[in-house]
Each structure stands twice: as structure tokens, then as C-alpha cells.
Amino acid sequence: MTRPLALQATGLCTPAPGDQAEQVAALLAGRPLFRRHPRWIGSDGQRQIMAYVPELEEVRDFPARCALLLHRAYRDCLADQRARGLDPAPRPLVVLLPPPLRPDAMRDAFRAAAAQLDFGGVTDVRLVFGDATAVVPVLDMMRDSSPAGPAYVAAVDSQVTPFMLDFLAASGLARDRLARWNPIPAEASACLLLSTDQGPARLLDWAGTREPEDLRNPRRGLLGRGLCEAIDAVTSRRGTSLSQVIVDGGPERWRAEETGIVASEFAHLAGDVPWFHLSRSAGDLGAASALISVAIAARLSESSLVLASTRSGGRAAAIVSTE
8 A cells, every 4th residue: 555645734825815724715615716907908908807816916927926926835834834833844845837937048037036035944946847737746756755854845837927828828728708618817826745754644645647638539538537547546545435525627628527427437435525626716726726726625624535637638636634
């Protein structure tokens, strides 16, 4: 049986207001956190609608905005440690960043912006690029690197800067009157303190699969093959009852159909527990969505199943429990 990780502390920065508990409540309530930006105008001549962190309204630079979001989640994780009676100690930090930050110029701009912020307590930084499920190999590495000590694992994404809004439009992923089923752009960051020490903390176990994109196959993603495999893998190890399911899926047709198939396939497991779809309140959280879901599950009682799917074919399932 593979070993889960201990989830010792969490940090969040989302479009929802308030402290971490209030943000979790707002995200699960399903009430939209979308608003129109007061100045940024889209190609249709309308002020663009998005789910953004209000305090960062004026920050137009994409790398700088990601650095600020990451910093807020990291500082929130430090505060959560203190609230739990833990003394924050120097730890390494692994950060999952969205693919648009991969080019040298963008990556250097992100590093420069982060260097202006106080990340005191971080001993080493490793940058990983990819979509939400790219965090799976990071977690695999932590699980297999025993007896490594605790480390921070964070994820950040912002799709609400002018650069990213133009990028989404050029990719056919913008939300407008011609593509009203595309997700509403959003931003968020999460930072988790994870450890191989299974002390009195929430436990995180996970499984990841891939379902390669095949445009010749109209059923791609619709039958939930990859996601069902991931759920089978993680539930067979943990064998735990569930209190809620948290899904990062957006309004795209393939994702809605995939979630419906999975819900019926695993009705014996989830039963009548509530399913929370974060996109209903927060929009598309991009590369941060899976880790945001795990951070939310860590604040809830009993056991949660977290599901994540990506356009590039990544599928992941995780269980956050006390067992």
C-alpha cells in the first residue's frame, strides 16, 4: 500500500474575501464571485467579466501578478501553521506555474517579481510548469523521497491580466457571446505544507492518469475513462467513506459529460454526498485548480474526494482524510 502524505498546513489566495475559512465557505456556497473589470475592455467592446482578487485590480503584469498571488498564499500558510501551534521552520518550496510562464523572459520576470517579496523561510525553490494535474509527479516525488522532511508545494495561475485575456482569445478559449460555454477566467494560489510524517494531520493520497487528446475520437473525455481509473486507484488504497466531492470542472460540454458519467459510475461510493463544482463561484482557476481543491478539502471534516481534469488530457483523483 502506497503511503499518503501528511497535510500539515494550508494557505489560500482566491477571489473570495476574508480569511481562509471564509474563502472556503464562499467557494463552496456556489454564489458567483465574478465581476466586470472597471477598465479592461474585450474585443466585443464590453468590460471583461472575470473572477479576480480585488486588491490586485491594478496589477497588469502577468508574472508580477502570479508572484503576488503566490506570496499571499505562502504567507497565509505560515499563519495557518502558527494557528495550529506549529513553529514555521525553513523549508524548500516547489511551485507549479502555468505554461505561459515557461519562456525564459517570462520566467525571469516572475523570479524578479518574487525576489521583491518576503519569502523568508524558504530554503530552496523549484519551478514546475504545467496544468493542474502536473502536481501529481511532484507529489509522487515527495512520497518516494523518504526520509525527506516537510516541504511547501504551491500552485498559482492568473488568467485575468490583459496578456492572458488576449492569449485566451487567440486560443479560442475566451468567454464571450460567441463562446458562452467557455469558462470565466479567474486567478488563485494555494500553498500546502506536506510531510511524510503521518502525525496528527490530514492525510493526502492521490492517483493520476492521462487520457491523450484525440480529435478523431468524439468520445474523448466524455466517458470518463481516465478519471474513473484514477478514482479506482486511490479509493482501492484508502477504502474510506466520503463526506463530499470537490470538482474543478468548468462548463465545457466534455467536462460536464465526463463528470456526469463519473457520478453515475461511482454512485455506490459517493452516495448522496454533496458535489461541489468550484467553477460555479470562482471560474477557471487554471494550473491552481487541483491544489486549491485539496486545500479546501483540508479545511473540511471527515473525508473528501477531489477530482481534476485538464484540456491536455491529465486526470487526477485525491482523497483528503483523517484516517
